[in-house]
Amino acid sequence: MLDGLKSHPDRLLVDHLIGTSKRAQEKAQRIDWQTFGIEKGRALKLVHLCCLSHDFAKASRDFQDYINAPSQGVHVSHAPLSALVTYHVLRKNGFDVKHSAFGYFIVRHHHGEFSDFGFIQENREKIERQFFSIPSDFKKWFENSVSISLDFSIESLLNEIEKQIDSLCFFTDFSFKDYLLLQTLSSILISSDREDAALKDLTITISKKLTIEMLEKYISQLPSGGLINEMRKKFNDHIKQNLRHVDSNILSITAPTGIGKTLANLRVALSMTDENTLIVYALPFINIIDQTLDTIYRVLSGVEFDSTTVLPYHHLADPSYEDPLYEQQSIQNILIEGWHSQIVVTTFVSLFESLFTNKKVPFFHKLLNSVIVLDEVQSIPHKYWKPLAELFEEMAKFNCKIVLSTATQPMIVEKTKELVTDKFELNRTKLHFHREISFSDFKRVAEEEAKKSLDKNEKLLIVLNTIRESKEVYEALRTSISKEKLCYLSSNVIPKHRFERTRRIKQTKSAMVCVSTQVVEAGVDVSFDKVIRDEAPFDSILQVAGRCNRNYTSSLGDVHVYKVIEDERKRSFSSYIYDTLLLDITREILNQGQIEERNFPDLSKKYFTNIKKRANIDKENLSQLVKSLSFEKIGSSFHLIDKKYSTxxxxxxxxxxxxxxxxxxxxxxxxxxxxxxxxxxxxxxxxxxxxxxxxxxxxxxxxxxxxxxxxxxxxxxxxxxxxxxxxxxxxxxxxxxxxxx
Incomplete structure (x- = not known):
């Protein structure tokens, strides 16, 4: 009978349970279980028993009828009975109530989103019928495999589990470490489950072709001469030197825009990896991911590689694989969703919404053995600073290194090891702060400045806060300027066109005017002679200032900031987009009228200090939700991009x-x-x-x-x-x- 039981149409149940356990054991070997307070041998057994039990109920008559004739059978959930059996097996093998309850919970939810942690009421009669329909020879095989007897009644087992888990939830103060443990166990189980179903006995091979030697070779071939290039070389040498004295798992790199932080981030990541380390390079916006990928691809120039070396992971990415073993789409999907690569380049949304979630995350366990680079970290909303700091600090106790990289370092984590200890002062731009201006007058200013820039053969960037505002300014300019001299960027334009236009801006040496929303801000490697921007929080203003005279081609580029007011409603456009407190703090610290780039670091520190003092840095009460394992509430509360309107x-x-x-x-x-x-x-x-x-x-x-x-x-x-x-x-x-x- 064992040879007839299936877990999937093309996989025998026993083979699947053994195969899942084997893959999970390999993953579990790489985890620092001691930090979780579990002896490694016991942790491996915990993982093994959960894997052997997770599909126990697939041996039931109803499930086998369904798997053999899906169009005729009725699908019956196998998770409830399998979860009960998991708890029984773990308790009988000497595991305490908490770890047994965690095993129960991850098996119960291995085919769905997490509920808030606790016991789940089930249809007892249905589970009992399922249990009694399990073939005796499968039960015997299972009992031998897990070294216990299935000598229980469903009713008494359900009552025992409910009582013990309810007591556990009432008397236990859970922690971020417990949250990490649950997510790690779940990740190991569901990734191994999916891999065995799709890959069978196929082994995944990661091509670790990106090396520190390649990076050194690439940097040595970069242009030399000129102030900015010499500064970049000095910065690279400085980071290289300071990496010799790292004594922390949370690092920061704070340096001006355009000085070479991407290469510095890669150096840090490659210097801190071993054969089991995943590199995660996260950025706030998709439009700057391609730029970072392009840098990595240039470093890899001359080497054949695919997405098992560098994996772009976001909704616009289309990863490719060269190995014929991976040509099936189902196998490629496993590789992509499991982050099977040397380096994953992704968005803050993809990363953080995988850290704070009630969804299944197949790569979560890898994060405990990773280097996570957070580039342009100032983009993280302040309402999530506290829970993120707590999570980073907990992850850093394992083999996880976190790099916070930016020109304007927010105060997310109190104690970091700053890798930039010398002063790298650039003075490329001057900010000019103007008083309120009506939208009608602003459009006239934009037209005048655009004509001046074109007459001088200069490039002008105009950044607005809303799509309506940007479209009206563009249309106003379009009446007197040909479209060949104009460029429009916003989320109103399909991504295909946004990428094409960004490339055009970078390649164009002649005069042009670009009208854009905030999509052009952080990290985009483009340079303009002059910038005009509608009012925004200080960190956003500094980011757009980084697009002005970026390569130090003139002595001082001008960035003009206006508070633009709607003609009809007499309301600022900035108030539709940004937090009022951030705008107030910005106005308070920027009352001098004109500020040069050399003063940005001090003002940036003042800005973020004010935010930490006056703002709610855990607005959604996420820290407490994590500590109470309230997964449903976590999933509904954490949204990195806060939509203010329906889309x-x-x-x-x-x-x-x-x-x-x-x-x-x-x-x-x-x-x-x-x-x-x-x-x-x-x-x-x-x-x-x-x-x-x-x-x-x-x-x-x-x-x-x-x-x-x-x-x-x-x-x-x-x-x-x-x-x-x-x-x-x-x-x-x-x-x-x-x-x-």
């Missing part, structure tokens, strides 16, 4: 490539013969590719459903209707002509 996702069928992707998605979803995991992976890949043509627009989805095609959960602007909905220059435009409301 709808639109797929813009802009060109033949977009039309082909839409057609392929429809064909894949209709293909009834495609294997389940292959279809899931294929759909995921197509959606990633379609994201290059997808935008979020500030409008209720319901208002568009009557005017646009709703297809596979997507709102689609078909190619034939582009003229009504999408403008080549400014992107999405709401067409009153085809909307009947």
């Amino acid at each position: 709808a996702s639109l797929f813009i069928e802009y060109d033949k490539r977009a039309m082909k992707l839409r057609e392929e998605l429809n064909q894949t979803l209709k293909d009834s013969k495609m294997e389940k995991f292959e279809k899931i992976a294929r759909v995921a890949k197509l959606l990633r590719q379609m994201a290059m043509y997808t935008i979020e627009v500030p409008i209720l989805r319901e208002k568009l459903e009557g005017a646009l095609i709703v297809e596979n959960g997507l709102l689609v602007v078909p190619h034939d209707n582009l003229r009504y909905w999408y403008n080549d220059e400014i992107g999405f435009q709401r067409s009153e002509e085809v909307m009947m409301f």
Whole structure:
């Protein structure tokens, strides 16, 4: 009978349980269990027993009927009974109530999101029927494998577990360490479970081809001469020297924009890795990920590599794999979602919403053996500083190193090892703060400055706070300036066009005017002769100032900041986007009128000190939610990007490539013969590719459903209707002509 029991259509149940355990054991070997307060041998046994038990109930008659004839059988959840058995097995093997309860909890949720930690009421009669339908030979095999007898009644076991877990929750003060332990155990189980189902006995090989020697070679070939290049060389040597005296797992790199922090971050990461270390390079915005990837690819120049060396991980990424063993989409999906790579380049959203979550995170266990680089760390909202600091400090007790890199260091973690101990002073820009100005007058100022810049053959950047504001300024300039001399950037434009336009800005040496929202701010390696910006918090102002005279090609570039007021409502545009307290603090510290770059560090310190004193740095009470293992509340409370209004996702069928992707998605979803995991992976890949043509627009989805095609959960602007909905220059435009409301 054992040979007939299946866990998946093409995998025997016993083989799956053993295979899952084997993969999990390999992962568990790399974890520092002593820091969790568990002896390593006991931790390995805990993981082993959870893996052997996690699909116990798949041996039941109902599940086997379903797996052998999915179209006829009724799917019955196997997690409840398997979780009860896990708890029994762990207790009988000498594990305490807490660790047994953790085992119960991760098995109970290995096919769904975490609930708040605790006992879950079940349909007792259904579980009892399931238990009694388990074949005797499977029970015997299982009892021999876990070294205990299944000598219990379901009713008494349920009562015992409920009583003990309720008591545990009432009397125990959980901690960040408990949160990490639960997430780590869950990650090891679900990643091993998925890998065995998709890969069977295939071994994943990571290509660790990025080395410190390659980085040294690349840096040695960079241009020399000139003030900025000499400063970059000095900065690189300084970081290299200070890495010899590292005595902390939380490091900081605080230095001016454009001085070479990306290369410094890579040096630090590569200097602190071993064969089991994952490098995670996280940035706040997708538009600067490509820039960082381009730097890494140049370092790897001349070496053949794929996404097992460098994995871009965000919704616009389309990773590639060269090994024929990985050609199946289902296998590639495992590699991507499990972060099977030497270095993962991702967004703050992807990283932090995997740290504070009630979802399953297959790579979570890897983070305890990682170097996490947080580039442009000032972008983290202050309302999450406290919980992030606590989590970083707890993770640093393991083999996790965290690097906080920025030109304007916020005070997230109190004690860090600063790697920049010399003063690297650049004085490339001067900030000019102007009084309030009406939007009508501001548009006239923008037109005048644009004409001046073009006459002088200079590049001008104008940064606005809202899409409406940016579109109106662009359209005002468009009346007197040809589109060849203009560029528009905002989230209103499909990502494909944003990337193309950013490349154009970087490559253009002649005069031009770029009108943009905040998408151009942090980290984008572009340089303008002059910048005009609508009012913003101080850190955002400094970031956009970093786009002015970035390469020190002139003595002092000018950045003009205005408080732009709506003509009708008499309200500042900045108030729609930014926290009032941040704007108030900015106004208080920037009352001198003019400030040069050499004064930025002192003012930055003053700004962040004020935030820490006056702002709520745990606004969502996340620290307490973590300590109480309130996973559902964590999942609903932590949103790195705080949307102030409802949005709808639109797929813009802009060109033949977009039309082909839409057609392929429809064909894949209709293909009834495609294997389940292959279809899931294929759909995921197509959606990633379609994201290059997808935008979020500030409008209720319901208002568009009557005017646009709703297809596979997507709102689609078909190619034939582009003229009504999408403008080549400014992107999405709401067409009153085809909307009947």
